[in-house]
Amino acid sequence: MLTGGNELPSSAPPDVKTMHGWLHTARFLTTAPQLEFLPDLDVPEVAFVGRSNAGKSTCINTMTQQKRLAFASKTPGRTQSINLFSLGKQGITDAVLADLPGYGYAAVPREAKLRWQRVMGNYLLTRKNLKAVVLLCDPRLGLTELDEILLDVIRPRVADGLNFLILLTKSDKLTRAEANKALSIAQLQSGGGQARLFSALKKQGLDEVARLLWDWTHGVHAAPEPSVVYDEEEPPALD
Numbered sequence: 001m002l003t004g005g006n007e008l009p010s011s012a013p014p015d016v017k018t019m020h021g022w023l024h025t026a027r028f029l030t031t032a033p034q035l036e037f038l039p040d041l042d043v044p045e046v047a048f049v050g051r052s053n054a055g056k057s058t059c060i061n062t063m064t065q066q067k068r069l070a071f072a073s074k075t076p077g078r079t080q081s082i083n084l085f086s087l088g089k090q091g092i093t094d095a096v097l098a099d100l101p102g103y104g105y106a107a108v109p110r111e112a113k114l115r116w117q118r119v120m121g122n123y124l125l126t127r128k129n130l131k132a133v134v135l136l137c138d139p140r141l142g143l144t145e146l147d148e149i150l151l152d153v154i155r156p157r158v159a160d161g162l163n164f165l166i167l168l169t170k171s172d173k174l175t176r177a178e179a180n181k182a183l184s185i186a187q188l189q190s191g192g193g194q195a196r197l198f199s200a201l202k203k204q205g206l207d208e209v210a211r212l213l214w215d216w217t218h219g220v221h222a223a224p225e226p227s228v229v230y231d232e233e234e235p236p237a238l239d
Helices: 016-023 054-062 112-125 147-157 176-189 206-215
Strands: 027-034 045-048 082-087 095-099 130-137 162-167 195-198
Touching: 016 054, 016 206, 027 054, 027 206, 045 054, 045 206, 054 082, 054 206, 082 206, 095 147, 112 130, 112 147, 130 147, 176 195
Parallel strands: 045 095, 045 130, 130 162, 162 195
Antiparallel strands: 027 082, 082 095
């Protein structure tokens, strides 16, 4: 059962533990190799995008507390479908997560790359119930040319109110100074969106992302909170 989930709440937002519990309800909804196979939904949708190996599947699985909800393939070009996961308790869907195929595999044929560029571009521009886009990026590499192209595609929708987040994955690989620098750069590149640090290994950023996902899909527009860089001992620098 699908119901609208973007009404303003009648009471104060739940605590972050409740938000994590809501994310834990994630379940597979459908997969679509082309846009015409996507169901028309009237619930808020949040899309996760990013280069292959940016940690997208790991992020989704960590946030939903499920090991294999989002599937990461080691075979280039294998996971070329848009996968939808429904959220909501008692079998009632009040929001949807969309896992878009990773881009950037050098081994994928040019024709396949062009096809998926068109599919992703059309999805990001035309999906009516799309409320937010989360772009996952390895901060050691920064935004690539393909990431910049995606940013150009969605910039008009962000200007019109689409929520946008650059999520810097694998941030446990950075020193505190490197993390702060990467976060500052990403915030400037977000074009009116937000940027956060995230580490599935260190469980960094989970509460912040859970709150954003809840707010975006439940009509809450809270002021952004700054990411907190490591309170514990700094991780070692990369070799």
